[in-house]
Amino acid sequence: MNRFHVVDAFTDQPFRGNPAAVLVLDEPYDDTWAQRVAAEFNLSETAFARPVATADADYELRWFTPKTEVDLCGHATLATAHVLTETGAAGPFRFTTHSGVLTVTAHDGLLWLDFPANPPHGRQVSEELLAALGGAPVWAGFSDVGDHFVVYPDEAAVRALTPDLAAVARHTVRGVVTTAPAAPGGSHDFVSRFFGPAVGVPEDPVTGSAHTALAPYWADRLGRTRLEAVQCSARGGRLVVELPADTPGRVRIGGTAVTVSEGTLRV
Incomplete structure (x- = not known):
């Protein structure tokens, strides 16, 4: 036992x-x-x-x-x-x-x-997947963890997503990360949600591995190597991410x- x-x-x-x-x-x-x-x-x-x-x-x-x-x-x-x-x-x-x-x-x-x-790289994402997610993304790519990576214009857009999970499962390898900059005045820098129905996880409450892509993406755009993150699922979670100068190619979460x-x- x-x-x-x-x-x-x-x-x-x-x-x-x-x-x-x-x-x-x-x-x-x-x-x-x-x-x-x-x-x-x-x-x-x-x-x-x-x-x-x-x-x-x-x-x-x-x-x-x-x-x-x-x-x-x-x-x-x-x-x-x-x-x-x-x-x-x-x-x-x-x-x-x-x-x-x-x-x-x-x-x-x-x-x-x-x-x-695992910084995301630009890659064509199917129109079917984007339609299944909903909203109006501003950038899409893929990370080497096996996730599609879709960026929205603001935090409200990510929070409002109600994806067609059956369709998402048909068009993903592991899952899809959705993300946006935080709303002004908040205590965090960016938000995300993760949908993984293809591996039996309709929506993951907090996804540490997704932040190996989220951290370098937002560090590059926000110009800082230490960031506060919120995964805005129903349960919610908070993370701190760092890109350490002494070990390039790594993320600390x-x-x-x-x-x-x-x-x-x-x-």
Whole structure:
């Protein structure tokens, strides 16, 4: 039997942010079993961590949606580091993943993810996808995480989106990031929403991995390397993003997390 924790990530309040299930396992496990566990939790991601002894990493980390394994997930990585910290492990944490070695370090009251940057590049986006999203975008492209990237003129336009999710699923690889500059006078710099129906996530509450594209995009346009971000889903979440001068090609994503439940998985 294995212990599990359900953690709300990128928030300091229960029932907000993005929930992830986290299992820290001692032994190797079967992929089919992991996928079934993720489907049972039915959260946007379930994280499976396992100690490893390598020169570069302390844990193996994998992420499963209810339908498939994904190569990169921010909020479930934050949730895993939060669980490890609460259960007595000492950071920084080094995770070997399908996206290379990722680290999480605690400072300034936040857990900071160190991820590869994935700046979006211009690419033709189908008219069918844009119509499915709605609104009037001003730019569209694609990021190497596997997401379409669609920019709207203002925060209100992103908040008002009511996409046709069945159509979005037909025209995406992993999902689609929608974003805009923040409304004047706010405490943040930009907003986003993420739709991933093709991988079983109709709308993700807070998407850390999407900010590996959002951070370089908005840093370039706003002329700053540290930005405050809001993902304006129904649950909502807040993130801090940095482009570190000492490690080009990386993004640091800071946030907090709250454990809302824990128990024993009996299968």
